[in-house]
Amino acid sequence: MRGSILALGAIGFAPAAWANEAPAEDQQASPAGSQTSIQEIIVTAQRREESLQKVPVAVTAIGSEQLEALRVNSVRNLAGLAPSLQLNTQGQQSNPTIIIRGVSSGTSSNSVDPKVGIYIDGVYIGRAVGSLLDFSDIQRIEVLRGPQGTLFGRNATSGAISVVTAKPKGEWGVRATGSYGNYDAWRGKVSLDLPQIGPFFIKLSYLHDQIAGDVANTQAGRSLNIALRAPEFGTQRYVDRLGYRNVDAGQVAIHADFGNLTADYRFDYTDSNASGRAMQSFGVIPDASGQLLAPIIGLQSFFGGQTNLGVNGPLNSVAAATSNEHTVTQGHSLTLTLQANDNFTVKSITAYRKFRQDPVVFDLGAAGGLRFTFNQLGALITPGLTPQQIQGALFNPASAPGANDYFFPLLSARATNQSQFSQELQFQVTNDKFDLTAGVFYFHERSPGTEVLSILAPTPSATIVPSPLDAAFGSGITRTVGVNDSMAGYGQLTWHVTDTFDITAGLRGTIDDRELDIGVISGAQGGSLGVGKYKAEYKKLTYTGIATWRPTDQTMIFAKIATGYVSGGILSGIPYRPESLKSYEVGAKTQFLDNKVRLNVSAYYNDYTDLQTQNFINGRQFFDNAGKAKIKGFEAELDIVPVQGLTLSGSASYTHFDYDTFILNGQEVAAFARPTYFSPWTGRAAAVYNSPEFKGGGHVMALLEGRYRSSYFLTSTPLRNIMTGQPALENFNKQPSYWLLNGRLGLAEMPIGGASVSISAFGENLLNERYISFGAPVLLFTGTFERGRTYGVEASIAF
Template structure:
C-alpha cells in the first residue's frame, strides 16, 4: 500500500478545516440541528416511479442520506444488517462480496456465473459480483428490495435487489468537507462541491479518499513470487506487508440540464481506483480422508525442521504468513438519462449506460500455506515413492524456496453496455409502467491455479505433476446479451383497493470462448467456443388494501430467475423461484410510529449447484428448496429528540434436493444454506439533545446488530475439530457514535463526532469452506474507532 498519504493527524485536520472555511460564502447550508419530532418521509423508486415508502406494496427498506449518515455508512458493505434477513459479507478477497437476502446468497466470482442479487446504480444494472462492492463518492439513498424482483428489475434478482441512488446537483452553491481519522492509520476525506446553476445547467463534483493500514502483519511481507513462466502477463507479484488494508480514490461528476419544463438531461460519471489486500485467513486443519490428506500431513510435519510457518490454529492469530498481494482494481461508469414529460402524468425515460472494470494481476493465498517450505525435488520424490530422497539434505528447500497448497492468480476485465426505455403513466383510475431493456457484456479473464506447487528461488516453474493436481492457467472470455420487454399496471379498483399485474419476457444469449484450459487428468474439456440461449417469462400479481389512511395490507405473488450459463464448456439451465408474500405497512401518532411487516414463502426449482467433475468446476441444475420467513421493521419517535428503530428477520431454509456427483448423491438431508442466519435483529437508539443557546446540538447513538449462528458451507466435514469453526457463531455487533452537530462558525456549520464500530471487538468468523486439501478461517475486522469532522457551507 502507498504511504504517501500518511502524516501528522493534527496537521491534516487543521488543513482540512482551513480549506473548507476559506473564501467568501454566499450562504450557509441550513442546519439540521435540534430535536426530531417525527419520522422523515422517504421517497423510493422500487416500482420504477417515485412513491412514498409506505404506499409501496413491496418489502423494501429505504435508507435516506440522513439515515446513512446516522449509521455512518461509508461503503456499501456498511449497510449489512440494516434490513431484516439481509447480510453483506466481505470475503478474504475484498472485491468479491457475498450478498444474502432471504437466504439467497450471491458471490461467485466467475464471469460465466451471474449473481442472484441484483445491484443497481442510478437504475443501471451492475453485471458482475467481482467489483460490485465499489466505493461511490456520493450516495444519496439506498433501497433494499427483498424477494424476487423479476418483473421490473429482470433476471438475477431472485433474492432481491439493492438500488443505489446518487445525489443530483441542486443548482445552488453548497460545499461540504468530511474528514475522518481512526485506528489502523485510517484516514478518509470527502469533498462535495455543488455549483450555482449556469443558465439551465447545474453541476456537482465529489472526491473521496479512503485508506486504512492492514489489520494484521504478514510474516512474509515484501517477498515475491515470479509467475511469468505460467503466463508473462501475471508478472512478479509482491506479497503485501499487511493484510486487510485498503486505499481508495473515488470521483463523481453529476450534471443536469433542464432544457425546458418538460425535458431533462442527467449525466453522471463515477470512477473508483482501489488497492485492497484480502482479509487474512488461517488454517484450522487438514481434511482427513481427502486424496491429499496424507501428503499434506507429511509436508506439514516437516515445517518445523525447515523453518516453515504453518498458520494453523483454532484461535485467531495475531500475525500470519500469506502469499497474498495487493489487489488493484478500477471501476468506471457513464450514465446518460433523458426524461420527457410528454403530458401531465405521462413520462418517457431513456437510461443509457456504459461501465468498465479492470482488475490487474494479483494473487491470493486461498489455503494460507504461503509460509510453508518444501522443494520441487522433494515433491517429485514423494510422488515417485522415493521416501529416502525426501529426507536427503541435498533436496531440502533453500532459503528462497517455498510451497503453497492452493494459490490463485488472476486478472480480469469487464465491459458492459445497457439501454433501457421506460414509459410511465399516472391516471386517476390506473398507473402503468412499461419498458424495453438491452444488456451487452464482455468479460475476459485470466486465472492461474496452483495446487501443491513448489516455488524454487521465488519462481513458479511448470512441471510434469501439474496435470495430476490440476495446476495451470485458464483463459476465457464470456460474452452475454440480454433483451427484455416488461409492463406492470395498477388498477385503482376502489378508493381503498389496488390490483397490480406485471409481466416480463427475457431472452438471454450466452457465449464462453475458452482460449486455453488447465484441468486435472481425465478432463475432456477442450478450448473452443461454447454457446447457449435461454428465455423466460416472469410475472407479478399484487393486491393492496387501505384499512384506513395509515394502514395498508397487501398480498403478492411473484416469480424470478437466475440466468443459465456455461461453465467449463457445459451449459446449465436457469434457476427459478416462485414467491408468495403478505405484508402490512402502517404509521401512527402523527408519523411518530412506523410498523412494517411481511411473511413470505418461496419455492426454488432447478437450483444451480456447484460441483467438481474430473477436476473441472461445473454448475448443474440439481437442487430444490423451500424458504419461509418473517420480517418486522419498527421506527418510533416516542418523545422529542429520541428516535428508536429496530428490525427482526426469521428465515427457515430447507433443501428438498441437492444432488452431487457420485459417490455423494443427494445430500439434501444434511445440506444447509450458507450465510443464512435463522434469526437477525437490529436495535438502534439516538437521542438529540436540545439545541445550545449558541447553536448546535449534541447527540448520542447506539446500534446493535444480532445474527444467530450461520453456516458458511453447504455441508459439514464430519471432523469435529474442523466443523466447530465452520460456522459464524451467534453474536452481536455493537456500534456507537456521539458528537455535536451543526455548530455555527460564521456562515459555516461544523459537526464533530467520535465513533466506534464492533465496540465489543466480537470475533466474527468468515469461513471459506473446505478445499480438497484443508480448511481455512477468516475473521472479520477487529474493533475500529475514530473521529469524524464535517463542515457545511
C-alpha cells in the same frame, strides 16, 4: 441555500426515518431535535417515485443522513441495516457474498451471474466482482427484498440493492468531512455544488478512504515469479500486511432542465488498492488430495515452514502469498426524461461501465509459508516405493528446500476485466384509473480473464513452473472470454379498482445469449474443465401479481405472488441451468399514534428449483444446480418517536431454509446440507437523540445501535479432519451468533463564521467481536476473521 445543512456524519435517525422524506430540492431544514413524528419517505422501488408506505414491496430505505452517521459509503457496509440482509466478503475485498432471504449472491468467476441485483442510478451492475463501489456522495440506498423480476429483471431472485447518488442543487455549497481512527485510518470527503449555469446544475465530489492492515505478513518483501506461465503477470510482490484498503473515488453529477425534457448525467470512478483478509488454516480436508497434503503439513517443522494453523482464534501474523489487489471501476450514465403531459412520461437510460482487476495473487490455500520440493513430492506420488525409500528421499539433504523453495496446496493468480453497455427505454402512464410502467431493455457485456492455477505445486526459486500433478488437477494457464447479451420487454399495470383497493399484474420476457471461450496457454487442462467454445441460450417469462388494500389512510395490506430467474451459464466448460423461483408474500405497512409509530411487516414462502450453488472439489471451484429448496420467513421493522428529539428503531427477521434435493458431486446430500453464510435470525436495534438547539446554535447528538446475526455455516456439508491431534474441522465450520455494537457522540451544526461545523467521536464493533466471515474447503479448510474494534474522531463543515 438551505439555512441549515446537516453536517456530514453528525446526525442520525432510524433507518426508515433517516431516508429522504421527499426529493431533496423540495425539503426545508428542521431545527435540531424538533422531530416529533415520522415523516413520509419517497422511494423508487417500482421504478417511479412513491411513498414507502404505499408501495407493496418489502423495502428498506436508508437516507444520506443515516449513511453519513454510520459511515456507509459502499454496499459493503450495509450488512444488518435491513432485515434479512447479510454480507460477507470472499477473502479478497472485491468479492462479496450478499444474502437476502437466505439466498446468497457472489462468486469470483465472471461466468456466474449474481442473485442480488445491484443498481447504480437505475443501471444494472453485471458482475459481483467489482460491485462494492465506493461513493463520495449518496442520496439514498434502497434494499428491496424478494424477487424483483418484472421491473428490475433477471438475477434479482432474492432481492435488489438500488444506490441513488446525490443530485446537484444548482446553488453554491461546499460540504467537507475528515476523520482519523485506529489502524491509521484516514477518510476525507468533499462535495461541491456549483451555481446554476443556464439550464445546467453541476455537482462534483471526491472521497479518499484508507485503513492499514491488521495482520502482519511474515512473507513481506518476498515475491513470486509468474512470468514463465503468464508473461503479463510478471513478478508479484507479497504485501506487508493483510486487510488494508486505500481508495480514491469521485463523482460528477450534471442535471439539465429543458422544460418538459430533462437530462441527468452521472460519472463515477473508483481506484482501489487493497489486500485480502488474512487466511489461516483449521486443518486438512479429508479427500484424496488431503491424503497427500497431510504428511506435507506434518513435515513442516523439519523444513522451517509455517503452516498458518490457527485453532485458537485469529492469528496476529501469517505467511501469505498475497499481492496487492488493484481494481479500477468507472461508469457513465445518461438518463433522459420527457414529460409529454401530466399523465405520460418517457425515460431513456443509457449506460456504459467497465471494471479492471490487475494481476493479483491471493493465498486462498492459507499456505504461503510451506516448504517442499519436487524431489520430495515425487517420493510421495511415485508408486511402489517402500517406506524406507520414501523416508530417505524426504530427508535427503540434496532434496531439502532452499531459501526460496516453497510449496502451495492451492495458488491462484488472476486478472479480469469487464465492460458492459445497457440501454433501457421506459414508458409510464399515470391517471385516476391505472398506473402503467412498461419498457424494453438491452444488455451487452464482455469479460476476458486470465487465471494461473497451481495445485499441490512446489515453486523452486519462487517461480511457478509446470508440476507433474497439473494434468490430474487441471492446473495451468486458462484464458476465458465471456460475451453475454440479454434482451427483455416488460410491463406492469396497477388498476385502481376503488379508492382503497388495487390490483397489479406484471410480466417480463427475457432472452439471454451466452458465449464462453476457454483457452489454455500452458500446462494441462484436463478432465471436465473443457477447453473450447461454448454457447447457450435461455428464455424465460416471469410475472408478478399483487392485491393491495388500504383500510385507512395510514394502513396498507398487500398479498403478492412473483417469480424470479437467474440466468444459466458455463463455468470451467460445465454448463449449469437457470435458477427459478416462485414466491408468495403477504405484508402490512402502518403508521399510528399521530405518526409517532411506524410498523412494517411481511411474511413469505419461496419455492426454488434448480438452485445454483458454488462448491469446491479437490481445490477446484464448481457451480452447479443443487436441486430444490423451500424458504419461508418473516420480517418486521419498527420506528418510534416517543418524545421530541428521540428516535427508536428496530428490525428483526427469521428465515427457515430446507433443501428438498441437493446433489453434490453426484450424491444426494439434502438430509444434512445447509446454505453457506446463512443466519436464520437477524436483528437490529438503535436509539438516536438530538438535543434541543443551544441558544447560540448547535446541539448534542448521540447514536447507539446494535446489529445481531445468528450462527451460520461456512460450507454446505459437514467436515471432518484426518489429522490426528487436532479438533474436528466441523468445530470451526460454524460461526456462533454475535452482536456488533456501534456508537457516535458529538456536537452538531455549530455556527462558526458563517459555516455549520460538527465534531464527533465514533466507534464500530465496540464489543471487539472477531468472527469468521469466510471459509473455503480447498485442500486445507481455510478461513478469515474480520477486523476487531475500530474508533476515531470526525469533523465536518458545511457552508
